[in-house]
Structure formats: C-alpha cells, structure tokens
Amino acid sequence: MNFHKILIAAGAVAAMTASAQAADISGAGATFPYPVYAKWADSYKKETGVGLNYQSIGSGGGIKQIKAKTVTFGASDAPLKGEDLASAGLIQFPMVMGGIVPVVNLDGVKANELVLDGATLAKIFLGEIKAWDDAALKKLNPGVKLPSAAIVVVHRSDGSGTTFNFTDYLSKVSADWKTKVGSNTAVEWPTGIGAKGNEGVANNVGQTKGAIGYVEYAYAKQSKLTQTRMINKDGKTVTPETKSFQAAAANADWNSAPGYGVILSDQPGADSWPMTAATWILLYKQPQDAAAATEALKFFAWAYDKGGKAAEELDYIPMPKAVVSSVKKTWAESVKDAGGKPLFVLSN
Amino acid sequence: MALQAGGMAMDTASRVRALARFRMGDALFRQITRAAAVAVLILLGGVILALVEGAWPALRTFGVSFLATQSWNPVTEKFGALAPIYGTLVTSLIAMVIAVPFGLLIALFLTELCPKMLRRPIGIAIELLAGIPSIIYGIWGLFVLAPFLQVYVQPALIATLGDVPGIGYLFAGPPYGIGMLTAGLILAIMVLPFITSIARDVFEAVPAVLKEAAYGLGCTMWEVIRHVVLPYTRVGVIGGVMLGLGRALGETMAVTFVIGNAHKIMPSLFAPGTTISATIANEFTEAVGGLYTSSLVALGLILFVITFIVLAAARYLLLRIEKRSGG
Numbered sequence: 264m265n266f267h268k269i270l271i272a273a274g275a276v277a278a279m280t281a282s283a284q285a286a287d288i289s290g291a292g293a294t295f296p297y298p299v300y301a302k303w304a305d306s307y308k309k310e311t312g313v314g315l316n317y318q319s320i321g322s323g324g325g326i327k328q329i330k331a332k333t334v335t336f337g338a339s340d341a342p343l344k345g346e347d348l349a350s351a352g353l354i355q356f357p358m359v360m361g362g363i364v365p366v367v368n369l370d371g372v373k374a375n376e377l378v379l380d381g382a383t384l385a386k387i388f389l390g391e392i393k394a395w396d397d398a399a400l401k402k403l404n405p406g407v408k409l410p411s412a413a414i415v416v417v418h419r420s421d422g423s424g425t426t427f428n429f430t431d432y433l434s435k436v437s438a439d440w441k442t443k444v445g446s447n448t449a450v451e452w453p454t455g456i457g458a459k460g461n462e463g464v465a466n467n468v469g470q471t472k473g474a475i476g477y478v479e480y481a482y483a484k485q486s487k488l489t490q491t492r493m494i495n496k497d498g499k500t501v502t503p504e505t506k507s508f509q510a511a512a513a514n515a516d517w518n519s520a521p522g523y524g525v526i527l528s529d530q531p532g533a534d535s536w537p538m539t540a541a542t543w544i545l546l547y548k549q550p551q552d553a554a555a556a557t558e559a560l561k562f563f564a565w566a567y568d569k570g571g572k573a574a575e576e577l578d579y580i581p582m583p584k585a586v587v588s589s590v591k592k593t594w595a596e597s598v599k600d601a602g603g604k605p606l607f608v609l610s611n
Numbered sequence: 612m613a614l615q616a617g618g619m620a621m622d623t624a625s626r627v628r629a630l631a632r633f634r635m636g637d638a639l640f641r642q643i644t645r646a647a648a649v650a651v652l653i654l655l656g657g658v659i660l661a662l663v664e665g666a667w668p669a670l671r672t673f674g675v676s677f678l679a680t681q682s683w684n685p686v687t688e689k690f691g692a693l694a695p696i697y698g699t700l701v702t703s704l705i706a707m708v709i710a711v712p713f714g715l716l717i718a719l720f721l722t723e724l725c726p727k728m729l730r731r732p733i734g735i736a737i738e739l740l741a742g743i744p745s746i747i748y749g750i751w752g753l754f755v756l757a758p759f760l761q762v763y764v765q766p767a768l769i770a771t772l773g774d775v776p777g778i779g780y781l782f783a784g785p786p787y788g789i790g791m792l793t794a795g796l797i798l799a800i801m802v803l804p805f806i807t808s809i810a811r812d813v814f815e816a817v818p819a820v821l822k823e824a825a826y827g828l829g830c831t832m833w834e835v836i837r838h839v840v841l842p843y844t845r846v847g848v849i850g851g852v853m854l855g856l857g858r859a860l861g862e863t864m865a866v867t868f869v870i871g872n873a874h875k876i877m878p879s880l881f882a883p884g885t886t887i888s889a890t891i892a893n894e895f896t897e898a899v900g901g902l903y904t905s906s907l908v909a910l911g912l913i914l915f916v917i918t919f920i921v922l923a924a925a926r927y928l929l930l931r932i933e934k935r936s937g938g
C-alpha cells in the first residue's frame with residue numbers, strides 16, 4: 264500500500280517537474296552577458312510566467328551544447344564564421360554589447376587621466392615596454408607624472424570572450440601582435456600573470472602596484488579601478504563610457520559579416536571607443552523543439568523591446584534599433600518548424 | 612515415541628533449511644562485496660579509457676614532443692605540456708619540503724611532549740584545517756597571503772638570497788606576490804593536516820613498553836623518538852606523506868588563484884607558472900576546437916599517470932622497508 268503511494272507521489276513529482284521544464288527556455292554559454300540575461304529572465308518571468316534557465320558555462324561550452332542540442336539556444340562572445348553557421352544549420356544574432364577598458368594601478372594617476380593608443384597597449388602586452396616612464400608613454404601623456412616602476416601585465420587565465428575582443432583589437436592595431444600572438448579566447452601571452460575571470464583581473468590589478476589589465480566596463484566601474492582613455496581609429500582621444508560604446512556600435516556596418524558577426528573593435532568614428540564588444544545568440548534554423556524555440560524568440564524580442572533600461576543599469580549597451588529590426592526580419596525569414604512554418608511573426 | 616521422532620525429523624529439516632539460508636546469506640554478502648570492489652575497477656578502467664580516447668588526437672598530433680614542449684598556443688593550436696608538468700612537480704615539491712618536517716614536528720609534539728590540556732585543542736585545530744574548502748584557501752591566498760609576501764617577504768628574500776651564487780636565480784625579482792612559491796606555501800598549509808593527523812595516529816600506536824624500555828636504558832627524549840618511535844612508524848608516516856603528496860599534485864582551485872597562470876618555465880620561485888589541474892580548470896570551459904580540448908584531456912591523462920607513478924613508488928618503498936625490517 265505504502266509503496267503504491269510512494270509510486271504515485273513520485274509520478275506526480277516527475278510530472279510536475281516535466282511540465283515546469285517544458286515552460287522554461289533553456290540556454291547556455293557566455294559568462295559576460297550572464298548578469299543582464301539573469302535580470303531580463305527575472306522580469307520576463309514576472310510578466311509572462313515563462314522562466315529562463317541559462318547556464319553561464321562559457322562561450323565554448325555554449326557552442327558545444329547547442330551543437331549537441333541539449334539547449335534551445337547557445338550564447339557566445341566570439342561570433343561563429345559564416346561557413347560554421349551554415350554547416351551546423353544555425354542562425355546567429357547579437358543580443359547586447361559592452362565595453363572593454365584598460366585599468367591601471369599607479370600612484371598619483373587619476374581615473375581617465377592616462378592616455379594610451381593601440382600600438383602602445385600592444386607593446387606593453389608584448390612585454391616590449393617594461394616601465395611606466397617609457398618614452399612612448401611619456402609622449403602620449405605629457406602632463407602626467409609617471410613613476411619609474413616596472414609594468415606588471417595582468418591578463419585572463421581562462422578562455423574568454425573579453426580576451427577574444429581585446430586581442431582582436433591588438434591584432435588590428437599592431438602587426439607585431441598579429442604575427443607573434445594573434446587573437447583568440449585564449450592566447451599564448453608573451454608576458455605577465457594570469458587571473459581567472461574579470462573579477463580576478465580586477466583584484467590583481469587593484470592589489471599590484473604598477474599593474475595594467477583589461478576588464479569589462481561594468482567590472483572596472485564596480486571595482487573603482489583607474490580606467491584609462493584611448494586614442495581611437497580616427498585619432499581622437501575617447502573616454503570609456505556608455506556614449507562612446509554606443510558610438511562604436513552605431514558606426515559599425517552590421518551587415519558586413521554573416522550572422523551579424525561584426526567584431527566591434529577599432530571601429531571608425533570620432534567618438535567610438537576602440538574596444539567595444541557584442542555577444543551573440545545561436546539558434547537552430549529548424550529547431551527540434553519548435554515550441555521551445557518559439558518561446559525563446561519571444562523572450563529575445565521582449566529583451567530587445569523592453570530590456571534596454573535593465574541593460575543600461577548594469578552597464579551593458581542595448582543593440583541599436585536598426586539592428587534589432589534587421590534581426591527580427593532574419594528570424595521571420597529563417598527560423599521555421601519542420602513543416603516550413605515560420606516560428607516568429609513580425610508584428611509591425 | 613513416534614511423535615518425538617517426527618519432531619526430531621522436523622528439527623533436522625528446519626536446521627538444514629536454516630543452514631542453507633545462512634549459506635545463501637553469506638554467498639549473497641560475498642557477491643555484493645565483490646560487486647562493489649569490481650565496480651571500482653570498472654570505473655577506474657572507464658576513466659582511463661575515456662582519458663586515453665579524449666587525449667588521442669593530441670597525442671597523435673604532437674607525439675612525444677607534447678611532453679617536451681613549453682609552448683601552449685591556442686591560436687596556432689600548438690600545445691606542449693612541459694610548463695604545467697614542471698609547475699605541478701615544483702609546487703608539490705615546495706609544499707612537501709615545508710609540510711613534511713612541520714607536520715612530523717607537530718605530530719611528535721602532540722603525542723610525546725604536549726600537556727594533556729593542549730592536546731585536544733591543537734589536534735582539533737589541525738583537523739579543521741583539512742575541512743576548509745580549497746576555494747577559501749585560494750581567496751585567502753590571493754587577498755591576504757600574496758600581498759603580504761609581495762610587500763614584506765619577497766623583497767627581503769630578493770635582497771638577501773637573490774645575490775647568493777648558485778641559488779640566487781631562485782629568488783630573482785620582481786615580487787608579484789603570486790607565483791610558484793605562493794602556490795607551494797598554500798599547498799603546504801593544505802596538506803599539513805593530512806600528514807599531521809596520520810603521523811599522530813601512528814605515533815600513538817607505538818607500544819608504551821618500547822618507549823619505556825628505551826627511557827629505562829637512559830635514552831634521551833630525542834634518542835627515543837629517533838631510534839624507537841620513528842623506525843617503528845616509518846611505514847605509516849610514509850603513507851601519510853604520500854597521501855599529502857597526492858592531494859598537492861591534484862589540488863586545483865587554491866593553486867589557480869595564486870600561481871599566476873603563465874605557461875612558461877622560469878627559474879625564479881617568485882615567477883608566475885601553472886599546474887596541470889589549474890590549466891584544465893582555467894581553460895576547459897572556453898576550449899573551442901578538437902585539438903585544444905584534446906590537449907587539455909591529455910594533460911589530465913598525464914596527471915593521472917604522475918599520480919599513479921607516485922603511488923606505485925610509495926608502495927615499492929614500503930615494500931622494501933618492510934622486507935628489510937622483516938629480514
């Protein structure tokens with residue numbers, strides 16, 4: 264008798280969890296956008312009752328999981344190439360953006376006082392500029408009193424989209440960097456110490472006198488580290504702030520790469536911050552579970568339309584309107600169920 | 612009479628049944644224990660197979676040079692395991708050099724010299740060390756130990772030992788705070804409780820009569836410890852040391868926080884380095900591409916082999932000691 268009761272109870276629990284799972288959208292991947300995805304998911308659940316189960320396991324993991332079809336969508340900080348998307352049957356679109364900022368720990372140097380350019384930054388990370396009173400740094404910062412301390416380079420030890428975008432920028436502005444190191448989510452660093460995660464880099468820079476590192480803007484702001492200004496592609500000196508990240512996104516030609524895979528580093532424009540980065544979502548063109556994919560698209564549409572404020576509160580940059588409407592058109596045209604019926608219908 | 616005979620027949624029959632039941636119970640118990648033991652073997656075999664299969668692409672591509680190359684370049688997909696292997700061995704060596712003497716001294720104090728009142732508090736404190744999660748050690752190492760070393764210890768060592776010929780290169784600057792030495796120190800603290808508590812247990816097992824006899828012959832405390840306690844407990848002590856070494860070789864999180872994660876072999880103990888498990892923990896999530904992932908799995912396989920060699924060497928050592936003392 265008892266045994267039967269237990270069986271029935273277990274069955275009921277299983278049924279309940281199964282129905283709960285069916286209602287949730289599942290995704291996995293990049294850690295960089297995790298805070299904003301979590302915030303969106305929270306508001307979206309309150310509004311619609313549909314939850315999001317997002318595992319921030321890293322971009323590489325996200326790509327693996329979407330290819331293994333264990334999740335409805337994957338998320339990556341590094342865009343997939345057009346041929347990879349085509350062979351896997353995936354579509355890709357950018358969800359949100361952020362900025363990457365060099366941070367330093369120098370006594371007597373105030374926030375946004377130090378000015379760097381791409382070539383100098385590359386030389387520092389190559390280990391060629393070893394001291395803060397190097398001639399190249401003095402020339403860029405005539406009014407700043409630079410100590411004769413050794414430069415301690417701090418980089419990410421884990422593979423990361425931040426590193427991908429940072430090294431991509433250095434590859435664009437320094438031929439030396441491109442041939443010696445290159446760009447990837449992890450690279451063979453010529454010098455320096457590695458720290459895990461944005462918070463690891465922020466901590467190490469904060470603790471080590473003479474250190475320089477690169478972190479996501481949100482982390483730089485939260486940890487109150489000394490940020491630097493940069494000289495951009497147009498030769499203008501820009502300050503890291505929402506305005507300059509948005510300028511970079513606005514000046515980008517989003518249709519120049521398949522799957523909107525435009526890397527926002529070193530964009531033209533007088534106000535463009537040179538290290539701006541987007542993060543992408545990966546979704547099957549013909550998903551196995553059409554209902555789940557439909558729910559996911561609804562969530563993304565909601566995030567584009569109503570998630571901008573939440574993103575800005577967390578120091579992320581929402582996608583420009585033109586990009587959003589283009590992405591929605593892509594959904595309506597390419598994401599279909601097995602019968603060829605579109606899963607997303609444009610409302611206007 | 613007939614009744615009695617019938618009763619006896621029933622008795623015998625029920626006894627046979629009972630005996631059969633006991634036999635079956637025993638047989639069942641034996642099978643269950645055997646199944647448990649075999650399950651572990653199957654699991655271990657499965658792990659080895661999975662590691663070898665996962666590591667195969669990397670091993671096939673790089674061959675033996677995988678073990679001998681320092682370069683670890685995800686961009687060009689050229690991978691070599693030398694830097695992590697070096698880092699793993701050196702940090703574990705630093706840890707053992709510090710933790711073994713320390714642990715044995717603490718254990719000796721606790722068993723031979725400590726006033727009864729202090730024995731429990733110190734013993735419990737040491738066992739608590741073993742219960743602290745490794746991530747806590749990592750955070751403590753990064754926020755407290757590393758800055759302390761960077762500001763006070765490393766500059767002093769660089770100033771004093773840095774110029775000593777022969778060993779000066781080990782203490783060359785600049786002081787980062789984090790690096791191989793810091794990782795070794797953290798590991799030493801982490802393995803200390805293993806070594807201490809095992810050593811204490813085996814020291815306590817030395818029969819009092821042996822020690823009393825030695826004291827009766829007029830031996831000093833040092834002589835009793837040197838010639839009675841240590842020889843008697845050699846096997847157990849080595850077992851404890853090996854357990855500590857096993858932990859040091861595989862420790863991941865705490866090391867990742869404080870070692871500096873640089874794929875380079877540098878002679879200075881203050882320089883950043885990396886270990887096998889730290890590399891895997893750092894890079895596995897974002898490793899895209901077959902060869903990269905495979906190289907990380909190959910690192911795991913190498914760690915497996917290193918641990919196996921260490922354990923096998925310990926067994927061999929114990930066997931030789933036992934044979935010598937037996938013969």
